Amino acid sequence: VNLERLFFPESLALIGASNNPSKWGFRILKNILNGGYQGNIYPVNPKGEEILGIQAVKRVIDIPDKIDVALICVPAGKTCEAIKDCARKRAKFAVVIPAGYKETGEKGRAEENLLVEAANSGGVRLIGPNTMGIMSTHAYLYAYMSAARPFPGGVAFVSQSGNLGTQILGKGEKEGIGFSYFVSSGNEADLKSEDFIHFFGRDKKSRVILAYIEGLSDGRRFLEIAKEVTTQKPLIVYKAGRTPAGARAASSHSGAMASSDIVCRSAFAQAGIIGASNTEELLDFAKAFSRLPLPKGNRVAILTWGGGWGVVASDVCQEMGLEVPALPSSALKKLNRLLPSYWPQSNPVDLVGTLELDRHLECLKALASENAFDAILTLGTITGFSDFRQHDEKFMNGLLELINEYQKPILAVKLFEEYQSEYLIKNGSLLYSSPEHAIKALAMLCKYVRYKNRVG
């Protein structure tokens, strides 16, 4: 399915547009207007009143323009009629917000099928129902209820939960992750997660794909598409409903069918999918994949301003299959010139509390330039302390230069949060809040490289 016009629509209809601020038909229209979307917007409302400064039409068929995307915010009882109008209008896509379908049982499922029939008869493809909407940053399109406004970037995200998805977007925004698209796929009566993943896979603006999945109606097709996509770019999936308790909850949430966790895991791995084992990992992994070069191997140098964190990081590296090799003599020589005589002469490189902050970056450079290391972790050298703000930004700047010069991933762990810095937030996607988070992300970069090498 070509989704170009879904994410870059020339015209939008908002069916169920409203002047009541507690209605979806108000908040979504407001978000679209605030977001800066440049195409034509047509509110549709039975009274034909003026809404947020735009004259509404009474029915979508009254719009004197073609419609690429119709957003449907009317109550469930009126949805089918609205979709029939969209079919008459030959709208390309309809995003169906209301809930109350497959997730409520057999009756809802039958009604959901009617929606799809009505849509497809006129060539309309459906998103949802039970969706929270879509986002396309490069089109300045924020067609959802959420207040999240992530900046444009390379992460595409499809989520079977709108709430969870938009909350993750909001967290991603705070962590400086740039997104290309978001779609809350809802009950997936027509378009499925794999349709979006397929599009993201071929899309030049998307560098990494995230998916929150509760269930798959056609697992084979999903895996075929995943297998093709993962040769091009990483696909990171959080699979919920892994346990009987979770599967019960999923069935009453998005109407998803249970699937065996073990089958899922091994099939996912074979298709080159990177599994996230919790929701934080979705963002942790997206950070690393969207901004860092891939490592050539798994040999890690650790730089730490605080010996304890070096111990923690060494443990986690080894547990995640990463090597922490000894320092080559060339690195020892360079570091001996930079550090006090009592530094431990080993990897992790402990800065032994040195307050000569310029040395920190020089030490990082000494490590990044060594062929013995494929990746670098630097802990606490971006401090997050207000007193060291200037140092922090200088260090980040140097770190970006080193990544660029040596084409190796360098992951920084900032252990404090005393101040906010625009510059650091913009580059926040290189910053992790604990060694564990950073190291797991690095391990996934290595895993993906191994997969790519294996499948050629």
Place this chain on the structure above:
Amino acid sequence: VNLERLFFPESLALIGASNNPSKWGFRILKNILNGGYQGNIYPVNPKGEEILGIQAVKRVIDIPDKIDVALICVPAGKTCEAIKDCARKRAKFAVVIPAGYKETGEKGRAEENLLVEAANSGGVRLIGPNTMGIMSTHAYLYAYMSAARPFPGGVAFVSQSGNLGTQILGKGEKEGIGFSYFVSSGNEADLKSEDFIHFFGRDKKSRVILAYIEGLSDGRRFLEIAKEVTTQKPLIVYKAGRTPAGARAASSHSGAMASSDIVCRSAFAQAGIIGASNTEELLDFAKAFSRLPLPKGNRVAILTWGGGWGVVASDVCQEMGLEVPALPSSALKKLNRLLPSYWPQSNPVDLVGTLELDRHLECLKALASENAFDAILTLGTITGFSDFRQHDEKFMNGLLELINEYQKPILAVKLFEEYQSEYLIKNGSLLYSSPEHAIKALAMLCKYVRYKNRVG
């Protein structure tokens, strides 16, 4: 060892006090003065100058007062002489800041032994060397270099890494965790982690004990003390140096000896120790144990404003051995009166996006009052959205009342961070940033209850 006078000293000497702001002897004294410590403070400096407004003496033996605690901030070469003076003065404790001892190899180890001999000959007990200092909130004593100022509370913390320990204190402060004591035990040449744990175990102000351990010089004694302590209160341990890479790093950091991870784990479990598997869990578990009543069983009700999070939470509950049982008919009846007809009638209780915010707390109450549940998780009902700030605080208030009324743990997950609220931070120890963090903490409460029931 009675450590009362270490944490509640009537008089302090600061040997190596300095007017140079980049020296430990300046920063620690400044922290002590700013913190509001009420006892006598004696700076000691070879020049006998005035430091931060206090007249220094040249040697500790010149002080016209007894000394409970001497903080030693002179360079390593002058430390032994300073300790000999403390011995002459019959100081009770000496906190030895400088590094360069056991962690650097055999020569350092021999010098460290000399420190202990010098100290013990005069009845002085040593903390360190290679320590970052101590904190005792109830004495307003912040005798370390860190800027962390956690408020007084029930969490006692001993850490073999000063840096990691104080950074965890700083995070704890932001998350609203109250601490009683902190000690950076350093190389543990004399007083060991278990000595502090023993004191914390009998201390009325401490409700839960945290420990960061890289190595144990007397594992048997540690376990004996742990076993006694865990019958009284929870002891949460993060053991670093679990892998060969980590053990190597530990040896050059605190001079800790390697120990087999498997032996450690099973011995810890037998002694009733709660293991933290990463540094975040230390705080997650401390939160729950320091503020919540212990659950009677493992049956969890989940309230969620967003269905996807309910699915995630159900999975994690089951994976952590917690039950998510069906709703009893009494609860269904109450909830049917509160929620729109299309709510899924199951546990997790999905608030199906309802914007009638007062209903959220009523639903929480309906669940908390049921005998069918031992604990409650509430997800997203404290939103973190600026628009809902008033609601959030009202909900938190109600939540505290319900914990008190029903004596059940209620853990809240706040998924957004739009605003800061003094009130919420103060009660931040009931708030988690993801379902996974909250559920693991709840599982540890259950685990500890089972242990206590088993050992009687």
